[in-house]
Amino acid sequence: MVSVTTAITVCMSHPRPERSLTLPDDGAASDLADTLATTLTADLPEPVWPDFGDNDEDARRAVAAVAAMLGRTIPERPKDPRSSSEWLARAWDIDESVLVNVSRDMSRTLQRLHAYALQRWIERHPDDVAVFGPGGAPQRAALDLGNGTSVSVPAVATVLFPAGSAYEAPVAVEVAYRYGTPTVTAFTTPGGLALAEQVLADLTRTLEDEHPYRGGVLSARASTGAVELTPVKHTVQVRGDVVLPADLWHEVDLFCSSVTTRRDALRALGHTTSRGLLLAGKPGVGKTKLTRVIATELAGPLTVVLVTAEVLRTWMTELYEEIRGLGPCLVVLEEIDSVASKGSRGDTSFAEFLDALDGTRSSDDVLTVATTNDPEALDPAVKRPGRFDTIIEVPPPDLAGRTEILRLFLPPETPVDVALVASYLDGATGADLREVARRSILEHGPDGLTTDRVTDVATSGRWKPAPVAGNYL
Ligand SMILES: Nc1ncnc2c1ncn2[C@@H]1O[C@H](COP(=O)(O)OP(=O)(O)O)[C@@H](O)[C@H]1O
Ligand SMILES: [Mg+2]
Incomplete structure (x- = not known):
């Protein structure tokens, strides 16, 4: 036998x-x-x-x-599930077709941030969850937190929370791409539509409560058809680094107080706390530098979002969608001339830009600082009250200002009569003065500086960026 x-x-x-x-x-x-x-x-x-x-x-x-x-057939070996729904159907012992799912398309940044929230959920139920990755192990990715650290979050994965862990009923959350679009999907068993919606809403709430980017400085860039927020290293800039008239600082204080000291009062009286400040002035007067000072002062309580020109032109609506949930924000829009000049009226980017500005006004706690080199060129629609509450002209420095700025950029104990040099530089901007100082140091070395030598550099105009005579090529 x-x-x-x-x-x-x-x-x-x-x-x-x-x-x-x-x-x-x-x-x-x-x-x-x-x-x-x-x-x-x-x-x-x-x-x-x-x-x-x-x-x-x-x-x-x-x-x-x-x-x-023997005339018998062998039952088919169960194949590895290829999709998360197949995997879930098997885990829940139901037919794939009756799985309930609610899917949300989002930008890559938002998807990754939701994956961060999902990671927090996983950590809350470390022993309960099961994770599936199509075709093998679930994929993970690093979410950059900007301060030199990053956290690992699910990139392409389905996380199953059995009954009694995250919710009474079993639920699953999938992070994936559908036809290339980043999505986050909640799955539940039949009859669980409301729960699936709830799961997504809760995930967003977790993100908003524990937002990894809150209080940081972010750069908003355009990247393959969407806005991408990435934390950036921010160099601390303080008021002492930029020389501006006292009344201008006063306006800056007023602006900031809207979401700091006066915030509660405004709210109690039913006012919006959002505010817009437009800094106008010719190139080199320190507008960008001023925005960085404001950023330094507000980062922490506020999240700072530095917006690149490309986003400004094309992705403003998406941008404001992206930063919703970050809490109070300072949005810095540099050189809005590129979208908001008179010639651009009729462009879609112009309309979208205005829409986005108006959108911030209806939400709370968004401070917007924009800069422009040429306020005259701006379309009047941009300057309409309600879009920017304050338009500040940043002037080139006066004599006292020029003296102070030169002092910032020359060696500390220099014997140079800085006020005298400054008197020859009427109309020069802070950027010009920096170049006069730099050029003088290059020509004479930090210890070889005298009043005559720096005056010579200043009055010769050699510091101006002009094509150099002679053939150097
Ligand atoms: N008012 C100022 N006080 C001190 N430095 C200044 C001032 N204005 C300009 N600068 C110097 O010139 C550089 C360029 O200025 P920036 O802020 O970019 O000018 P803008 O944005 O108005 O074109 C600054 O980084 C700073 O070093
Ligand atoms: Mg600038």
């Missing part, structure tokens, strides 16, 4: 068993088959597949060959 195990072992031990299982045509084969058939059909249950490891394929083929001889 040949046992089933023996027969299978014979097959398996041969490298190509299904081809090599040849038995002499003397009745032995049919004897074996009969015996096996009897044994199998008697009272053996359906075969339960052991794990054949590396020999899996061969072993199965061998067994199939034996089974075929």
